[in-house]
Amino acid sequence: MSNNSKMKSTLKSDDVEEWLDLKIVRPLGYLWTLFFYKLNVHPNTVTVLSMIIGGASGFFLSKRADTTEGIIYNIIGILLIMWANLYDSTDGQLARLTGKKTRLGRILDGAAGDIWFISIYVGLVVRLFPQTIPFTHIQWGWWAFLLMATSGFLCHSRQCNLADYYRQAHLFFLKGEANSELDNYNQQKALYQQAKWRDDPIWKFFLFTYVRYTKVQESQTPEFQKFMAAVRQAYPTQLPQTLRDDFRAHSLPLIKYVNMLSFNTRAIVLYVSCLIDMPYLYPLFEIVVLMSMFFYMRSAHEKFCKQLRQNVEARKY
Numbered sequence: 001m002s003n004n005s006k007m008k009s010t011l012k013s014d015d016v017e018e019w020l021d022l023k024i025v026r027p028l029g030y031l032w033t034l035f036f037y038k039l040n041v042h043p044n045t046v047t048v049l050s051m052i053i054g055g056a057s058g059f060f061l062s063k064r065a066d067t068t069e070g071i072i073y074n075i076i077g078i079l080l081i082m083w084a085n086l087y088d089s090t091d092g093q094l095a096r097l098t099g100k101k102t103r104l105g106r107i108l109d110g111a112a113g114d115i116w117f118i119s120i121y122v123g124l125v126v127r128l129f130p131q132t133i134p135f136t137h138i139q140w141g142w143w144a145f146l147l148m149a150t151s152g153f154l155c156h157s158r159q160c161n162l163a164d165y166y167r168q169a170h171l172f173f174l175k176g177e178a179n180s181e182l183d184n185y186n187q188q189k190a191l192y193q194q195a196k197w198r199d200d201p202i203w204k205f206f207l208f209t210y211v212r213y214t215k216v217q218e219s220q221t222p223e224f225q226k227f228m229a230a231v232r233q234a235y236p237t238q239l240p241q242t243l244r245d246d247f248r249a250h251s252l253p254l255i256k257y258v259n260m261l262s263f264n265t266r267a268i269v270l271y272v273s274c275l276i277d278m279p280y281l282y283p284l285f286e287i288v289v290l291m292s293m294f295f296y297m298r299s300a301h302e303k304f305c306k307q308l309r310q311n312v313e314a315r316k317y
Contacts, residue, residue: 011026016170029090033097043100077274120270147280150283155290159291163258183210
């Protein structure tokens with residue numbers, strides 16, 4: 001097997017990979033994967049390292065880029081995010097290579113990105129706080145906090161949450177349940193209720209956050225939930241290949257939006273806006289451009305799920 005084939009064996013699917021990831025991030029991540037594999041490092045350890053590295057970026061991005069020193073600080077912050085993202089790729093590739101795929105790993109992987117961006121948003125608030133709002137004489141002050149809170153909690157988290165869900169749904173129909181991480185709220189709630197605080201408080205806490213995560217995913221996708229309920233009732237053991245193919249045909253055109261709502265697109269905008277010392281452009285991009293994309297993607301996905309549900313109920317597969 002060639003090195004390229006070995007690298008591709010650690011990926012989820014070409015369907016859900018961006019060009020930038022396939023050409024740069026995944027190959028570099030694979031080199032790190034081999035390095036950690038030789039050292040017998042667990043994928044979850046790599047995830048924790050990515051949290052620490054990405055979390056440190058906020059300090060460097062809190063500095064203005066209006067001096068040489070400030071630009072250097074921003075470049076360091078950007079490099080830390082890139083490094084953390086490489087490790088975010090590495091942990092999944094390492095898990096697939098070693099077979100060490102765990103629910104805790106899935107939860108940690110989702111938490112890693114949150115930690116990076118919370119640090120980044122805090123850094124940008126600190127950066128903007130003493131500055132004036134463009135074209136006014138008003139100091140940003142707490143308006144910077146409001147802008148970042150709106151961008152982070154109301155937009156960014158919803159965008160990444162739904163993008164992750166649609167990616168897992170696509171993989172579920174493409175490769176089957178064993179090769180997907182399409183979790184549901186009821187299952188995760190049952191696991192949470194079974195876990196005991198006194199036995200494993202850390203695991204209990206992670207389950208608590210993940211239960212909320214899956215609940216939000218399902219609340220945003222009512223037609224998909226109806227479709228999945230119809231699918232499970234009609235085909236409890238095995239899905240017809242025609243249904244799998246039909247879902248993929250409808251889902252694949254939306255994967256480009258799934259990817260743009262994930263990391264690379266927003267990261268590039270973040271890098272540029274920080275380097276030109278206009279960091280407020282980044283949250284505005286998330287609020288205006290990415291939220292418009294979010295609503296379009298969700299509407300299109302819900303529409304075809306309704307159509308497929310009707311086909312399932314009519315026994316057309």
